[in-house]
Amino acid sequence: MPLRLDSAQVDFEQLFAGLLGAKRESSKDVNDAVAAIIADVRARGDVAVAELTNRFDRTSLTPDTLAFGAEEIARAAAEVPDHVRAALQTAHDRIRVHHEKQKPEDHVYTDALGVTLGARWTAVDAVGIYVPGGLASYPSSVLMNAVPARVAGVGRIAMVVPTPDGAINPTVLAAAQIAGITEIYRIGGAQAVAALAYGTASIPRVDKITGPGNAFVATAKRQVFGQVGIDMIAGPSEVLVIADSSANPSWVAADLIAQAEHGAGAQSILVTTDARLADAVEREVDRQLSLLPKQQLARDGWEELGAIIIVASLDEAAGLANRIASEHVEIATDAPEELVPKIRHAGAIFLGHHTPEAIGDYVGGSNHVLPTARSARFASGLGVLDFMKRTSLLGCTPSALSALAEPAVTIAGVEDLDGHGRSISIRLNR
Numbered sequence: 001m002p003l004r005l006d007s008a009q010v011d012f013e014q015l016f017a018g019l020l021g022a023k024r025e026s027s028k029d030v031n032d033a034v035a036a037i038i039a040d041v042r043a044r045g046d047v048a049v050a051e052l053t054n055r056f057d058r059t060s061l062t063p064d065t066l067a068f069g070a071e072e073i074a075r076a077a078a079e080v081p082d083h084v085r086a087a088l089q090t091a092h093d094r095i096r097v098h099h100e101k102q103k104p105e106d107h108v109y110t111d112a113l114g115v116t117l118g119a120r121w122t123a124v125d126a127v128g129i130y131v132p133g134g135l136a137s138y139p140s141s142v143l144m145n146a147v148p149a150r151v152a153g154v155g156r157i158a159m160v161v162p163t164p165d166g167a168i169n170p171t172v173l174a175a176a177q178i179a180g181i182t183e184i185y186r187i188g189g190a191q192a193v194a195a196l197a198y199g200t201a202s203i204p205r206v207d208k209i210t211g212p213g214n215a216f217v218a219t220a221k222r223q224v225f226g227q228v229g230i231d232m233i234a235g236p237s238e239v240l241v242i243a244d245s246s247a248n249p250s251w252v253a254a255d256l257i258a259q260a261e262h263g264a265g266a267q268s269i270l271v272t273t274d275a276r277l278a279d280a281v282e283r284e285v286d287r288q289l290s291l292l293p294k295q296q297l298a299r300d301g302w303e304e305l306g307a308i309i310i311v312a313s314l315d316e317a318a319g320l321a322n323r324i325a326s327e328h329v330e331i332a333t334d335a336p337e338e339l340v341p342k343i344r345h346a347g348a349i350f351l352g353h354h355t356p357e358a359i360g361d362y363v364g365g366s367n368h369v370l371p372t373a374r375s376a377r378f379a380s381g382l383g384v385l386d387f388m389k390r391t392s393l394l395g396c397t398p399s400a401l402s403a404l405a406e407p408a409v410t411i412a413g414v415e416d417l418d419g420h421g422r423s424i425s426i427r428l429n430r
Contacts, residue, residue, distance in 0.1 A: 002282070002306030007316060019307055020323065020374070034190045034219040041194035046202050052191040057164045061186065066202055068173070068184040076170040077177045085174055088139060091363045092178050095147045098365035102384040103151060108393055113403050116395035121388050123153035124229070126204070128196035129181075130211035133162040133188055137169035140361060144368050144382065145210050146179035152387035157181050158196065158206055162188025188213070193220035197228045210382060212369065214264070231382055235373035236265030239357055240326035240346075242317045242339065243281075245274040247332040248353060252277075253284035255330060257292070258358050260301035267305040269324065271317045278308050318342035325376040328357045347376045402428055 005015055040048040046063035053061050080088075108118030129145040132138055142159065149157055159176055161168065163186040176184055185203060187195065193213075199205030208229035209221060221230045239259040243252050256268035272278050285302060289295045311317050318339055321329055325345035333339065336351040343349060347370030350357050361368045369382035396404065405424050412421035 002285075002302055002308055004278075004308050006310045007312060007320075008310075016309075016320070016323075022305075030215050030219050031223075034216055034223060037190040037216075038194040038198075038220060038223060041191050041200070042198050045195075045200035049187055049191050049195050049200060049203070052189065053162075053187045056189055056191075057162050057166075059163060059166050059186070063202060066185050066187060068186060070182065073173050073177060073182070073184060076168065077174040079170040080174040084171060085178075087363070088143070088171070088175050088178055091140065092143050092147060092175075094363055094365040095143055095367070096151060099148045099151045099367070099384050102148070104385065104388070104390075114397045114400040115404070116393065118393040119390045120393060121390055123155070124149075124207045124387050124389065125154070126156040126158065126206040126208075127154050127387060128193075128206035128209040128228075129157060129159045130188070130192065130196075130209060130213050130217060131159060131161040131172060132211075132213055133164065133168070133172070137172050139169070139171040139175035140368065141211060142172060142175035142181070143179055146176070146181055148367065148382060148384045149210075149387045150180060152384045154387050156183070156204075156206070158183045158185070158203070160185045160187050160192040160196065162186070162192070188217070190216045190220035193217060193224060197224035208387070210369070210386065231369065231386055232371055232375065232379055234369075235375075236267065237262045237328075238267040238269070238326050238372060239328040239330065240269045240271060240321055240324055241330045241332055242314065242321060243270060243272045243274070243277060243330075243332035244314060244334075245277060246334045246353070247272070247274075247277060249277055249280035249284045250288075251353065251356070252281050252332055253288050255356050255358075256281070256285055256302065256306065257288055257298050258356070259328070260306065261292070261294075261298035263297040263301060265305065266301050267307075268302060269307045269309065269326070271309045271311060271320055273311055273314060273317065275310050278310055282308060314339055315342065321346065325371075325374040327370045327372045327376065328360070330355070330357055345374075345376045347371045347381050 003019060005012060037052060049066060050061045050063050053059055104121050106120040110116050127149050131141050146157055159181050161172055193209060195203045196206045196209050206228060210231040212234035218233050222233055237259060241252055241255055256270060259266055259268045270281055289299050292298060321343050322345045327347040329343060329346040330350040331339050332353055340349060348360055348366060350360060360366050367382045371379035405428055408424050409421040
């Protein structure tokens with residue numbers, strides 16, 4: 001059964017703290033294993049990548065067959081039914097239009113002293129996109145990573161996707177084709193992250209790696225950070241639904257199940273002001289789970305990690321939402337916009353009864369690569385800015401330098417950096 005809490009309980013804070021602190025990932029320490037894999041790839045390059053992939057994914061790759069060929073990509077993409085390709089194209093176009101609005105403009109101005117200040121934005125040269133390919137395949141993740149990179153102006157996008165037992169979902173390659181990705185490798189795991197970060201004979205290194213993966217992938221991204229940039233360390237997916245008496249219990253239950261079926265520690269939480277709705281949702285979840293063709297994964301997730309919390313008001317619900325800092329927050333009320341200003345920590349907010357989180361996963365236009373595990377307190381979802389860098393601009397005229405010299409030389413002296421001070425004063429013949 002899911003955890004059931006009421007904020008009026010005397011021990012609520014203790015139980016709620018337990019919910020916040022519960023570990024939803026495997027406790028197995030993978031750091032040493034990942035460090036060994038990275039070291040092996042750095043030492044032996046393509047040979048190590050092929051051997052490790054063959055061992056973990058039960059394939060028979062050689063250094064010459066790590067990459068998908070152009071004809072192979074075209075053949076696989078051609079297998080995708082027209083209606084599926086049309087859906088992917090719709091998703092691509094909506095994601096592109098939304099992310100184009102995020103692209104920043106250079107800004108340069110001259111202040112009252114005549115100092116030129118500003119910033120210019122440039123794209124990262126090369127990006128590596130990790131697309132999961134184990135328990136499930138996610139063509140939507142291809143689009144969510146590739147489209148903002150393209151909008152940012154990234155020149156080279158290299159995609160890695162594991163192919164367990166040598167199989168690949170053709171829709172993943174179709175999505176890559178729609179996004180204009182031609183450099184695709186059939187590798188995954190820590191060895192793929194290492195290859196992208198350090199480069200091999202056949203896989204040139206990149207400057208940044210984005211995309212979700214399992215614990216080995218997340219740990220590898222953490223270990224190569226600094227050599228390359230990364231987007232975030234993704235944990236298990238999560239949804240928090242805030243609902244009042246106006247919500248439809250069947251719809252809320254469906255949204256909770258949709259998140260639970262991700263498995264791998266995914267969590268679904270309902271926070272509601274209506275105890276009768278809570279009861280109805282719990283019954284509906286059980287009923288709808290029995291209708292799913294593959295119900296066990298979602299059932300296990302709901303019963304082991306799910307939670308229903310009853311609160312006295314929507315303001316209290318918003319307060320709990322900020323403490324949970326969920327990846328996805330749905331506001332299932334008649335006036336969702338009234339609650340939005342009160343929710344400060346969320347990866348994405350979904351407004352009203354007719355905005356299921358799954359729309360954001362696919363075709364809404366916003367990005368579904370979002371901060372998890374309470375990192376929405378300090379992080380944002382993937383966007384165009386993740387593929388760009390800001391370079392500061394500064395320029396002084398002779399008079400501007402003269403006006404700023406004294407305080408600058410003074411600070412240099414305080415920091416005991418006389419050379420700094422002299423590099424300023426020498427220009428003024430002091």
